[in-house]
Amino acid sequence: MDEEILTEEALILNDIRSHLTTFEKERGNLIPILQMIQEKHAYIPREAIKLVAEYLEIPVCEVYGVATFYNQFRFHPPGKYPIKVCLGTACHVRSGDIILENFERKLEIKEGETTPDREFSIERVACVGCCALAPVAIVGETVHGHMAPSKVEGLLLRIRIEKEKQEREKLTISGNN
Amino acid sequence: MTEEIHQLFNAIREEAEKRRNAFREAPVPKIHIGMATCGIASGAIETKKAFEEALAEQNIEAQIHTVGCVGHCYAEPIVIIDHPASGFPPVFYHEVTAGKAKMLTKLFLAEGDPRFEHVYGATEENELIPSVMEFPRFNQEKRVVMEKCGRIDPEDIYDYIAESGYSSLVKALQLKPEEIIREVQESGLRGRGGAGFPTGRKWELARQARGENKIIICNADEGDPGAYMDRTILESNPHQVLEGMILCAYAVGAGNATVYVRAEYPLAVKTVTRAIQQAKELRLLGKGILGTDFDLEINVFRGSGAFVCGEETALIQSIEGHRGTPQHRPPYPVERGLRGQPTVINNVKTLASVPQILNHGAAWYRSIGTESSPGTAIFSVVGSVVHPGLVEIPMGVTLRTLIFDICGGIPNKKKFKAVQIGGPSGGCLPADFLDTPIDFDSLTEAGAMMGSGGMVVMDEDSCVVDVSRYFLDFTQKESCGKCTFCRVGTYHLLSILERLTKGEGKEGDLEQLENLSLDIKNGSLCGLGKTAPNPVLTSLRYFRDEYEAHVSEKRCPGKICRALTAFYIDLDKCARGCDICGGCCPVDAVFSTKNRKKAIDQTRCVKCGECKVACPPDYQAVKKVSPPSLAPFIERPPKI
Numbered sequence: 032m033d034e035e036i037l038t039e040e041a042l043i044l045n046d047i048r049s050h051l052t053t054f055e056k057e058r059g060n061l062i063p064i065l066q067m068i069q070e071k072h073a074y075i076p077r078e079a080i081k082l083v084a085e086y087l088e089i090p091v092c093e094v095y096g097v098a099t100f101y102n103q104f105r106f107h108p109p110g111k112y113p114i115k116v117c118l119g120t121a122c123h124v125r126s127g128d129i130i131l132e133n134f135e136r137k138l139e140i141k142e143g144e145t146t147p148d149r150e151f152s153i154e155r156v157a158c159v160g161c162c163a164l165a166p167v168a169i170v171g172e173t174v175h176g177h178m179a180p181s182k183v184e185g186l187l188l189r190i191r192i193e194k195e196k197q198e199r200e201k202l203t204i205s206g207n208n
Numbered sequence: 209m210t211e212e213i214h215q216l217f218n219a220i221r222e223e224a225e226k227r228r229n230a231f232r233e234a235p236v237p238k239i240h241i242g243m244a245t246c247g248i249a250s251g252a253i254e255t256k257k258a259f260e261e262a263l264a265e266q267n268i269e270a271q272i273h274t275v276g277c278v279g280h281c282y283a284e285p286i287v288i289i290d291h292p293a294s295g296f297p298p299v300f301y302h303e304v305t306a307g308k309a310k311m312l313t314k315l316f317l318a319e320g321d322p323r324f325e326h327v328y329g330a331t332e333e334n335e336l337i338p339s340v341m342e343f344p345r346f347n348q349e350k351r352v353v354m355e356k357c358g359r360i361d362p363e364d365i366y367d368y369i370a371e372s373g374y375s376s377l378v379k380a381l382q383l384k385p386e387e388i389i390r391e392v393q394e395s396g397l398r399g400r401g402g403a404g405f406p407t408g409r410k411w412e413l414a415r416q417a418r419g420e421n422k423i424i425i426c427n428a429d430e431g432d433p434g435a436y437m438d439r440t441i442l443e444s445n446p447h448q449v450l451e452g453m454i455l456c457a458y459a460v461g462a463g464n465a466t467v468y469v470r471a472e473y474p475l476a477v478k479t480v481t482r483a484i485q486q487a488k489e490l491r492l493l494g495k496g497i498l499g500t501d502f503d504l505e506i507n508v509f510r511g512s513g514a515f516v517c518g519e520e521t522a523l524i525q526s527i528e529g530h531r532g533t534p535q536h537r538p539p540y541p542v543e544r545g546l547r548g549q550p551t552v553i554n555n556v557k558t559l560a561s562v563p564q565i566l567n568h569g570a571a572w573y574r575s576i577g578t579e580s581s582p583g584t585a586i587f588s589v590v591g592s593v594v595h596p597g598l599v600e601i602p603m604g605v606t607l608r609t610l611i612f613d614i615c616g617g618i619p620n621k622k623k624f625k626a627v628q629i630g631g632p633s634g635g636c637l638p639a640d641f642l643d644t645p646i647d648f649d650s651l652t653e654a655g656a657m658m659g660s661g662g663m664v665v666m667d668e669d670s671c672v673v674d675v676s677r678y679f680l681d682f683t684q685k686e687s688c689g690k691c692t693f694c695r696v697g698t699y700h701l702l703s704i705l706e707r708l709t710k711g712e713g714k715e716g717d718l719e720q721l722e723n724l725s726l727d728i729k730n731g732s733l734c735g736l737g738k739t740a741p742n743p744v745l746t747s748l749r750y751f752r753d754e755y756e757a758h759v760s761e762k763r764c765p766g767k768i769c770r771a772l773t774a775f776y777i778d779l780d781k782c783a784r785g786c787d788i789c790g791g792c793c794p795v796d797a798v799f800s801t802k803n804r805k806k807a808i809d810q811t812r813c814v815k816c817g818e819c820k821v822a823c824p825p826d827y828q829a830v831k832k833v834s835p836p837s838l839a840p841f842i843e844r845p846p847k848i
Contacts, residue, residue, distance in 0.1 A: 061529035062512055066471060100531040100688070101512030103471050120434025120631070120664050121590035123678050129816045133794055136814075156472075157433035161249035162590040163281040163597070174249040180816045181792045 043072050047079050051086045061087060065098055074108045110145045110152035112190055114138075117167040119158030127166040131155060133183040134168070151187075210382050212499040217378045220490055224369035237270040237291040237317050242284065242358055244277035244443040245475050246436070250284035251305060258306035259287075262313035270317060276444020278358030279437075279598030280345065286358075287312075288331055294320040297334040299327050344613045345595050350576060350602045352584045353560045354437075357444035362479050365486040368447040374492055376566035380455050381500055388459040389415060392562065394570035396582040400557035401427060401518070402633065402659040403735070404581070404648035407558055414460040414542040417550035422462035425546065425553045426453055428469040428476070429523060431515035432631035433682060435662035437586045437598050438556040442469060442476040445560070446483035450506065452559030454493065455566065457504045460552055464505055468523055471510040481508050515632070515686035519734045520545075520553040522688065533690045534734035557586060577603030581647035585661065587629075589615050592622065592667040601646070608642040611665055622667040625766070626751070630659025632679040632686075633739030635746030636672055655746040657739060671766035672747040673758055677705040683740040693731030697724055698740055705744070709769040711835070713759035721755075722748060763835045770815045774836035777806050777819075781829035789819035789830065799844050807842040 047068055054060045054067075064083055068075050075098055084091040098104045116122075116131040131153070135141055138151050145152035161167055164176025170186060231238070239259055243252050256272065263270055280286060283302030289312065290298035299322050301312065308326065315321045322337070329340035340346045351357075360367040368374070380388050393408030414422060426449060430438040442449060453465050467480050484506050487493040495503045514532045517523045521535040524546045545551025561583060565573045574582045581603040587610065590596045594616030601610060607627060611617065618624055628636045635656030637644070644650050648658050666675065684698040701724055704717055725741030725748075732738050748755060757763045764772040777789070777798075782805040789806055790798040797812035798819060806829075808819070820830040833839055 058529040059527065062526065063510075066510060066512065097529070097531055101514050101526075103512035118433070120432075120628075120662060120678070121596070123433075124591050124664060124666065124670060124675070126817070129814075132814065133816070136794070157431075158436055159245070159249060161246050161281065161284070162434070162436075162588070163284065164250060165590070167249075174251075176250070179821065180794045180818045181822075184794060 040076055040078075043076060044078055044082065046071065047082055051082065054086075056087055058087065058089065061089075061094065061097055062101070065094075065104055069104055072108075074105045077106070105143075105154075107143070107145050107152070108149060109154075110150050112150060112170055113152050113154065115154045115156045115159075115169040116142075117157075117159045117165070117169070118155045119162065119165075121158070121162035122166040125165040127178075129180060130166050130168055130178045130183060133180045134187075137183060137187055209500065213378055213381050216491065216498050217374070220374075220492075221369055224366040227366050228370035231271065231273070234271060235293070237268075237289060237293070238273055239270055240273045240275050240288040240290070242277050242286040243274045244362075244440055245473070246277055246281050246440070247284045247286065248475075250303075252285040254306045255285045255287065255304050255309045258309035259313060262310045263317070266313065266318055268313065268317050274361055274363070275359060276357050276362045277440045277598075279354060279440060279600070280595070281597035282595045283328065283597075289316060289322075291317060291320075291322075294322065296320075296322050296336055297330040297332050297339075299337065300329050300331050300340050301326055302328045345599075345616070348605075348609065348614050349600050350584050351600050352564050352573075352576065353441065353448075353557050353586060354444075354598070354600050355564070356448065357441060360445060362444050362446055363482060365447060365483065365490065365492075368445065372567070373447055373563075374451055376563040377451055377454055377492065378498065379566055380458055381498060381502070385415065385459045385461060388455060388566070391566060391570050392459070395565045395573040396570075396580075397558065397561055397565060397573065398581060398583075398648060399555055400561070400585075400661075401555035402630070402657065404658060407554065407562075410542060410552060410554070411456065411460050413540075414462075414550050414552045417543050419544075419548075419550040421464060421547075421549050422457075422460055423546050423549050423551045424453055424457045424460070424462045424465035425520075425523065425527075425551060426465070426467045426556060426559055427518065427520070427523060427553050428467060428473075428556045429511040429518045430470060430473075430556075430660065431513075431518050431686070432633075432660035432662045434590055434631055434664060435588045435660040437588055437661055439470075439473045439476050440598055441556050441560055442467075442473070443479050446476075446480045447487065448560045448563055449480075449556055450483055450487055450493070452554075452562040453506060454497070454504055455562050456552060456554065456559060458502055460550075462552070463503055465507075466527065466546075467506065467508045468511055468517075468527065469508060470513060472513055477508060477510055484508070514688070515682070516688045516734070516736050519736060522734065523553065524551065531688065533688045534736075536733065578645065578647045580649055585646060585658065587661045587663045589663045589665065591628075591663075591665040592618050592670070593665045594619050603647040604645040606643050606645055607637070610646065610663075611642070615665070618665070618667045620667075622669060624665070625668050625670060626666045626672055626747075628656075628664040628666065628675055628679075628743065629662075630657040630739075630742070631662035632683045633657050633659045633735065633742055634662070635742045636666075636675065636750065637746065638750040640750075655742065655749060657742060659739070669766055669768070671709075671764050671768035672751045672754055673705065673708055673764070674766070674768045676743045676747050677702065677709055679743040680705055680740070683736060687736065687740070691732045691734075691737055693728045694733075694737030694740065697728040697731070698737075700724060701728070701741065701744060708755065708758045709764075710771040711758070711762040711769075713762075715759070717759055718748065718752070718755055761835065765834070767832050767834045769834075772836065773815060773832055773834045774810060774839040775808055775813060775815060775817070775820060775830055775832055776839035776842075777808055778829045778831055779805050779807075781827050782806055783824075783827050783829070786824070786827070788822045788824065792818045792822045794818065801842060802845075807844070808839075809844045810836070810839065810841075
């Protein structure tokens with residue numbers, strides 16, 4: 032597993048290297064470059080910060096300073112099922128924090144972290160714009176409105192069951208072959 | 209010159225009208241689906257798919273028209289079906305799920321029965337179905353900025369032009385820049401970003417400023433965690449904003465413009481980028497706009513999500529590739545801004561108002577709203593109201609009208625407690641202010657602020673201390689760290705508030721909150737620090753008794769602060785053998801007593817309230833109390 036992750040990271044860095052050249056070497060491109068990395072790979076690996084600094088010929092600490100200043104950039108790879116809990120104003124007054132806490136308790140990670148098997152990650156986000164459905168959680172691309180602690184459990188259970196089902200199907204297919 | 213402009217534009221308008229008429233006159237039903245972020249979040253994509261499938265299955269011909277958002281969040285996904293052959297007017301349906309879509313296709317489109325039980329209203333006056341225009345949520349609004357939102361397809365420039373879009377640009381190109389500035393000045397338009405600086409004055413300063421490459425920036429870095437009108441406008445009608453930017457650029461003599469929009473708004477980024485492309489293709493943007501020698505390039509810069517970047521100097525820093533820290537003013541950006549050039553930074557709503565002003569005239573705009581704040585204001589009303597969503601009202605409407613008439617009041621027969629206006633920079637106003645007219649000056653006077661237009665309505669079951677803590681938590685995280693008072697002060701404010709909500713408040717805390725708040729206000733450079741203590745200061749002013757209850761009685765009057773509340777089960781009311789509370793408890797805190805009635809283990813309870821929701825209405829045995837000492841103690845029998 033560890034080796035797999037390492038090769039994956041090496042591939043990511045190579046990909047970043049090849050895309051850097053499409054940008055002009057201007058300070059104003061720093062944020063667009065970081066956004067490109069974040070969008071392509073969903074996080075900014077530690078080594079990538081050095082790459083960007085070298086490319087733009089600015090100190091590493093400057094790149095790090097900018098990357099950590101803005102909320103968009105994250106430094107951990109997200110899970111396969113990224114969970115975003117809305118803590119916008121409307122969700123807060125309808126106890127969005129309790130929903131967040133339930134996810135944290137069930138998955139045994141804190142907000143901003145990823146489970147060791149890289150299956151789930153939890154993030155808090157500001158308003159996603161469906162305040163009438165508050166409190167809201169987003170798993171992958173799907174918005175789940177009117178969340179409740181018992182729904183958290185059901186949601187995670189459903190994902191796990193579906194995953195097991197898929198794995199079983201994979202097994203039967205490879206078995207048939 | 210004038211003739212060429214008209215010639216070019218008339219060709220475009222004719223094309224737009226041709227397309228519009230072809231769409232209108234096609235003898236098939238039209239289905240309009242609201243597909244902005246909020247609609248999609250509520251399931252509009254599934255609804256659209258269901259319509260497409262059902263139409264194909266039943267072999268019905270119809271046109272699906274994807275539109276933006278009308279701002280009625282409570283009703284999403286919204287669908288308007290125009291089926292002239294049925295003899296009914298266009299019908300507005302709310303909460304149209306995939307199943308409802310299939311049902312409507314079969315029963316309304318195929319069989320001509322509009323299913324009255326699902327109808328919200330008709331969109332025009334008629335004798336069969338009451339029109340939505342009779343509802344207060346519709347008829348008390350005055351739409352200037354959002355007039356076309358939800359009516360046109362944001363991805364089709366011709367749809368906008370058919371609704372007289374870009375006609376004010378044609379008008380403006382025949383005027384002198386100074387005449388446009390004068391018109392905007394006469395209209396009395398004030399910046400909608402929150403502070404309310406006169407827009408015409410800003411443009412005049414920029415026009416007079418010296419610089420070769422003046423720049424326009426549209427500020428769509430909407431950071432307030434509860435406001436989303438800028439996103440809705442960009443997603444639903446991007447061309448009105450672009451038109452405003454072009455007018456502004458022409459007036460101040462700029463050749464470059466940037467839309468600074470949050471990267472968290474992917475749909476808005478996509479819609480604006482496409483809109484720019486379309487406008488360029490029709491020569492409404494780019495080199496030689498409509499045959500004149502006026503050039504303008506607009507690009508999109510995606511903000512990376514920092515609340516402080518809504519402040520103009522911080523925004524400029526971030527475009528230049530730095531951390532978004534505000535800079536000293538003067539020099540103001542209109543003198544020396546982005547890359548040292550004179551820069552006009554206007555909010556989305558401000559720019560979107562300009563085409564309307566030029567179209568209808570300054571006098572018309574002045575006739576809306578109040579003397580000192582003409583025009584309309586857009587609020588995103590959330591929290592305890594029946595009809596949350598975006599509301600555009602003339603300035604000067606009272607809070608009571610907005611909350612109780614337009615938004616339907618407080619649900620579940622609860623009492624109104626307070627309204628928080630202006631998000632993290634605003635303040636919390638009690639019921640005494642319900643008859644205050646809403647405009648820039650009256651809100652500032654009351655201690656709140658127009659700010660971003662976020663509005664949270666709180667009923668009796670909410671806690672002002674907790675809401676202040678929530679906003680302080682936000683501003684503390686978003687403080688850029690430049691000014692000590694803001695960086696350290698907000699941290700300290702937050703830690704006091706956290707102590708209060710945990711029941712660890714002590715004497716002198718409230719005085720310290722007050723003093724510290726004033727110091728932060730005085731010692732900070734930018735708007736973030738200057739306004740960050742507002743939620744605390746106003747709630748302290750109007751709800752001091754609640755703060756005192758937290759400090760001296762360790763009691764939360766709204767029963768919200770979790771450390772100060774407890775749940776218990778009233779044994780007289782609990783039904784023997786009903787296990788529903790135990791079944792839903794996420795932490796196994798519910799246990800059975802000797803006679804199988806239930807009780808709550810206070811050491812385990814996380815106070816999520818699930819059991820209270822789950823307990824059947826016949827029993828209502830779960831009680832919430834504050835302070836927690838009011839809950840009777842029942843010992844949990846040891847596990848066997």
